């Protein structure tokens with residue numbers, strides 16, 4: 172059963188239609204990432220679920236309870252929605268200790284103090300915060316503050332945990348650790364979590380399901396693997412991964428197979444998204460940088476000039492050219508030959524009509 176159901180949510184802010192019919196669901200032990208560029212509507216969608224914004228249209232159910240039905244003007248306030256909310260800034264109360272920060276919401280909800288105390292102690296222990304219980308937020312590191320904010324959201328035993336850019340205030344090393352422990356915590360607690368992020372690496376690593384938002388629409392949803400390896404649109408293909416974008420013309424189209432060409436080069440790929448109408452259509456293609464293989468020995472593939480190479484620590488990045496075709500490719504070694512062979516696996520070269528959004 173889905174713990175969270177969002178149906179056809181529309182929300183305007185001022186003159187702007189920010190959400191234009193968002194629908195998705197999330198179930199127990201599942202992390203749903205709302206991924207998209209700045210301004211795509213991620214935070215607004217999270218705020219609609221939390222009850223901090225009121226959509227003009229749509230329905231939302233949490234744990235089997237209707238919390239919003241715009242048609243019948245049913246709008247439950249945030250504290251009656253069975254959610255835990257973690258703000259990007261953590262929003263800890265500066266004059267309350269860790270323990271008081273975590274306990275405060277339970278007191279407001281009238282939970283008897285002995286029960287509240289037991290729940291707070293248990294949750295502090297679960298998150299490894301017991302030894303910090305009497306400290307104030309300013310006496311904590313950024314990572315510890317984040318744990319307190321998550322602890323405070325979880326102490327209600329919510330059905331759904333909402334996280335707004337939970338890792339954005341951590342440095343790179345802490346961020347990588349936090350990906351693991353937050354994911355493990357949510358899976359252990361078997362709750363549904365919805366996380367806003369604009370960082371594709373974070374979404375790919377942490378989520379079970381990614382919703383890609385663009386201009387207030389969810390343009391594709393799926394598992395991280397499906398989103399990465401089978402994007403349905405040019406936008407989705409380009410948004411994820413590190414990519415080469417190749418423009419040219421279709422030389423021929425045969426079902427999904429398509430050959431594209433430019434000034435002195437031809438490549439075979441697969442047509443994705445809107446079907447190509449025919450030969451000579453202008454096209455744009457996407458191929459992930461890691462999909463290309465470069466060799467100094469003649470192989471099947473394009474013979475290209477090596478324009479430059481960069482050492483990245485764990486590998487090299489090479490810039491290659493043939494006529495108007497310029498691509499980046501990774502390889503394990505430095506290359507010395509001015510001419511190399513580059514292979515473009517056909518199934519990983521995704522070809523879209525040039526006018527695709």
Ligand SMILES: Nc1ncnc2c1ncn2[C@@H]1O[C@H](COP(=O)(O)OP(=O)(O)OP(=O)(O)O)[C@@H](O)[C@H]1O
Nearest residue numbers: 184185187189208209210211212213214215216369
């Ligand atoms: N109170 C407001 N009044 C008018 N427009 C707003 C308001 N809040 C947000 N917007 C606009 O709504 C759009 C969506 O904002 P939202 O914060 O949901 O996007 P986002 O995808 O979370 O972006 P970001 O990653 O930058 O936080 C943006 O164009 C933003 O400028």
